[in-house]
Amino acid sequence: MTEETKKDIRKYTLDELNDFFISNGEKAFRSKQVYEWLWKKSVTSFDEMTNLSKKTRSLLIDNFIIKSVKIKQQQKSYDGTIKIVFELYDGKTVEGVMIPSEKRATACISSQVGCALGCTFCATGKLGFIRNLEFDEIYDQVALISKLATEELDLKLSNIVYMGMGEPLLNYDNVMKSIDIITSENGLAMSPQRITVSTAGISKMIKQLGDDNIRFNLAISLHTANNNKRNEIMPINKQNSITDLIEAIKYFHEKTNNRITFEYILFKNYNDSIDDANELAAFCKNFPVKINVIEYNKVVDTPFRRADKLHTEEFVKLLESKNLIVNVRKSRGKDIDAACGQLANKFSV
Numbered sequence: 332m333t334e335e336t337k338k339d340i341r342k343y344t345l346d347e348l349n350d351f352f353i354s355n356g357e358k359a360f361r362s363k364q365v366y367e368w369l370w371k372k373s374v375t376s377f378d379e380m381t382n383l384s385k386k387t388r389s390l391l392i393d394n395f396i397i398k399s400v401k402i403k404q405q406q407k408s409y410d411g412t413i414k415i416v417f418e419l420y421d422g423k424t425v426e427g428v429m430i431p432s433e434k435r436a437t438a439c440i441s442s443q444v445g446c447a448l449g450c451t452f453c454a455t456g457k458l459g460f461i462r463n464l465e466f467d468e469i470y471d472q473v474a475l476i477s478k479l480a481t482e483e484l485d486l487k488l489s490n491i492v493y494m495g496m497g498e499p500l501l502n503y504d505n506v507m508k509s510i511d512i513i514t515s516e517n518g519l520a521m522s523p524q525r526i527t528v529s530t531a532g533i534s535k536m537i538k539q540l541g542d543d544n545i546r547f548n549l550a551i552s553l554h555t556a557n558n559n560k561r562n563e564i565m566p567i568n569k570q571n572s573i574t575d576l577i578e579a580i581k582y583f584h585e586k587t588n589n590r591i592t593f594e595y596i597l598f599k600n601y602n603d604s605i606d607d608a609n610e611l612a613a614f615c616k617n618f619p620v621k622i623n624v625i626e627y628n629k630v631v632d633t634p635f636r637r638a639d640k641l642h643t644e645e646f647v648k649l650l651e652s653k654n655l656i657v658n659v660r661k662s663r664g665k666d667i668d669a670a671c672g673q674l675a676n677k678f679s680v
């Protein structure tokens with residue numbers, strides 16, 4: 332077999348690997364060993380699979396290749412946050428972030444190169460859509476960030492957020508498959524409750540998540556509960572209005588019983604008034620929710636500015652007076668453009 336005709340081994344399921352070994356006169360248990368090397372240990376060459384005989388390794392080398400994502404560049408913020416540029420199989424790049432806290436680390440990862448949705452406050456939206464990531468390209472970001480957290484800071488990766496570049500629900504199958512392996516005993520064995528997928532609000536796909544009865548967390552980048560304002564800053568709202576979202580989230584909640592998180596970036600003099608808070612509170616009465624109020628980080632070529640401290644406090648106080656659960660999130664990694672809405676691949680895509 333030439334290098335070009337060799338198959339990508341990580342596209343094989345455990346059962347398919349079983350069949351391969353049996354049809355080549357090998358014991359079926361080899362497949363489990365290989366699968367563990369590929370996913371649990373994330374090796375990038377067959378020679379690293381030291382519990383296989385030379386003959387078995389040669390069989391694999393003759394038939395397969397292992398594709399893997401590489402770290403192209405990394406940059407550390409004064410607050411310990413590390414932004415990573417990942418090089419994908421075709422040389423395109425996406426960004427991810429490792430956010431450390433005292434005892435644990437969170438990985439923020441990308442699901443698409445660029446994004447088609449064009450939210451006006453977001454750096455990634457300015458790139459347009461380039462392509463979807465494959466499920467193993469998504470997985471590799473997590474595995475590499477986990478390794479980085481252990482090696483650099485002696486921290487265990489405890490949470491994963493799909494909040495980097497791209498709209499995860501428009502790359503549904505690859506995102507779901509990546510989560511399957513992240514949570515699998517043969518992969519990273521992480522609890523689905525430690526994973527959050529964040530969407531700009533694609534109603535049809537939110538219902539699909541309900542039908543698939545997902546166990547991971549769902550966050551919606553809401554940013555305003557006013558339909559006209561949302562049309563202005565998030566063009567996807569024109570096909571997925573606030574009314575559509577209410578219906579989809581109710582459906583999702585009925586199916587999964589999961590509490591949704593709303594992400595709400597506060598923009599000065601745009602969505603930070605008491606009226607805006609009242610509108611958000613009325614919207615939230617439809618289902619059990621948690622609200623993350625997020626500090627905005629200036630992105631070049633956008634008219635938005637960060638809401639001031641007093642407005643933020645009054646906004647939060649109003650929500651809390653309506654018995655809503657609210658967290659105020661300070662952005663991390665601002666000095667390296669690794670904060671929410673700032674990932675935008677300043678390298679070649």
Ligand code: SF4
Nearest residue numbers: 446449450453456497
């Ligand atoms: S905020 Fe999310 S959905 Fe909107 S353009 Fe940016 S990456 Fe895409």
